[in-house]
Amino acid sequence: MADDKKPLKLPRTAKGKKPVYFDTTTDKLISMVLTLMGEVSVMRDRLDTVERLAEKKGVLKLDDIENFEISPEVGKIRSERRAAYIARVLKSVQDELDALQAQGDGMNVDVVQ
Amino acid sequence: MIPQKMHEMFAKPNHDEASRQEFVNDFRVHLASRVFPGTFPAYFGRVLPAFVKANGREPKDRHEVRKVMTKDPFYQLWSAMQRNSQEMIWDSVIDSVERQLPDLLKKAKDLKGQGSLTLNPDVVVPKYHTAADIHLQPGAYHTDSGPDDLAAGAVYDRGTYIYSMGGLGEGNDGLGRILHKFFRKQYPDMKIGRVLDMGCTIGGSVTFWSTQEPGTEFHAIDVGAPCLRYGHARAKVVGGNVHFSQQNAEKTSFPDASFDVVTSHILLHETSRPAIYNIFKECYRLLKPGGVMMHLDLPQAHGQSPLEGFLWEWEIYNNNEHFYGQLRELDMNDVATKAGFKPESFKVHQVASTWDDGQTPYSAENFTFPVYVGVK
Numbered sequence: 305m306a307d308d309k310k311p312l313k314l315p316r317t318a319k320g321k322k323p324v325y326f327d328t329t330t331d332k333l334i335s336m337v338l339t340l341m342g343e344v345s346v347m348r349d350r351l352d353t354v355e356r357l358a359e360k361k362g363v364l365k366l367d368d369i370e371n372f373e374i375s376p377e378v379g380k381i382r383s384e385r386r387a388a389y390i391a392r393v394l395k396s397v398q399d400e401l402d403a404l405q406a407q408g409d410g411m412n413v414d415v416v417q
Numbered sequence: 418m419i420p421q422k423m424h425e426m427f428a429k430p431n432h433d434e435a436s437r438q439e440f441v442n443d444f445r446v447h448l449a450s451r452v453f454p455g456t457f458p459a460y461f462g463r464v465l466p467a468f469v470k471a472n473g474r475e476p477k478d479r480h481e482v483r484k485v486m487t488k489d490p491f492y493q494l495w496s497a498m499q500r501n502s503q504e505m506i507w508d509s510v511i512d513s514v515e516r517q518l519p520d521l522l523k524k525a526k527d528l529k530g531q532g533s534l535t536l537n538p539d540v541v542v543p544k545y546h547t548a549a550d551i552h553l554q555p556g557a558y559h560t561d562s563g564p565d566d567l568a569a570g571a572v573y574d575r576g577t578y579i580y581s582m583g584g585l586g587e588g589n590d591g592l593g594r595i596l597h598k599f600f601r602k603q604y605p606d607m608k609i610g611r612v613l614d615m616g617c618t619i620g621g622s623v624t625f626w627s628t629q630e631p632g633t634e635f636h637a638i639d640v641g642a643p644c645l646r647y648g649h650a651r652a653k654v655v656g657g658n659v660h661f662s663q664q665n666a667e668k669t670s671f672p673d674a675s676f677d678v679v680t681s682h683i684l685l686h687e688t689s690r691p692a693i694y695n696i697f698k699e700c701y702r703l704l705k706p707g708g709v710m711m712h713l714d715l716p717q718a719h720g721q722s723p724l725e726g727f728l729w730e731w732e733i734y735n736n737n738e739h740f741y742g743q744l745r746e747l748d749m750n751d752v753a754t755k756a757g758f759k760p761e762s763f764k765v766h767q768v769a770s771t772w773d774d775g776q777t778p779y780s781a782e783n784f785t786f787p788v789y790v791g792v793k
Contacts, residue, residue, distance in 0.1 A: 311515075312518050312519070312568070313515065314511050314515045314518075314555070314556065314562050314568050315555040315556035316511060318553040318555045318557075319548075319549050319550045320548070320550055320553070321549070323496075323500065323734060325493045325494075325496055325500070326497065331497060334494075334501065335501050335504075338501045338505065339505070341440075342437060342444070342505060345440040346437050346440060349436040350436065353432060
């Protein structure tokens, strides 16, 4: 039987020439963005399931989430987390900016910390 | 997306898999309704005027439109996203099939039901199926990932449903419903003892036919073994009665004059020029005198404007539907008469893409399928 052996793996990539739309790098970026778009949607659905189950089981009310008041402490924690997240995602842009500044090519760019 | 009927052989998605599949559907609905329409103003607003300015005339055909439209940034972006959405369909479905494959294999073995399955490992999968994976399904119809594999069929069952944005109906058998309804409209009283469906994949269409014609013996052939195994199991659980066998429609093992009706449901555009001539010849050989051949397929290029013709061909260049390009221009009367059908016994009908409850498999209004009908 199949389940006595290693798990069956199905092919994941279609055979055939892949068209180029813009250029291969831009095309990959589009694929990444669309995949992330899908995964964010999946995560939101999952959170929605958790919220609805929590309400059904009396853990919380959905209104508790909508009316949640962010204390200054929580606000600061979230703000720092968001800044780190944005920097992580946009690292490639930062790298380019750093390189431009290191070259001293006359561009006048203010770095916002 | 209207929910697909989840029969016993269906690879039921878990929470995140279902969510991913719903996302792909919603994304494709958005592309179709909110992005694709922009190709028209892009063409008429800038691509066409630029062409006219450069050439002093409008593009004479869809090929000239292709040369300029594929360089338009809006079209490029829509096209890139459409291609990605097609890849995402399969990706969203393969997870749930792969995860449940051992269970599905076991279920298929234990099923009781009608019909039969005859596989023939000597059947050579034709080059038009092995050269590239048609409509980007990884492994296409024929790749076995293990013994007794049926994964390609399970993936196809869900993937084509998402592809059609639920338009093939909850039983994913809309094409069978359309052709059966048309057949019975044309031949309300014809007694049909034996019917053959060619290129059946998972047999969605022929299985529906078998539920409508209880006294008839149904046969269905395909080159892809995993699709046939799944199709046989699927037919059992949805109450069909079909004899599946692994055969190439170009040359089958059935004796001359075996069938009253020979059908196919969007098979032809996934073959080749020599194959389509062979398939029509084989249909003629297999039909009893007075028997009827009916092939339902995608529209040809006649009568379409250059832009419309170009847009229709997206699937050829971006979705591995390579032969569709040639089929769009093929002289079907020539194919039929070379096969033996008399010119007066062959007709191309345009059949509405709806069935009894008014559903439509494709979102375009007034969409029709050509149906190639030959009487021996």
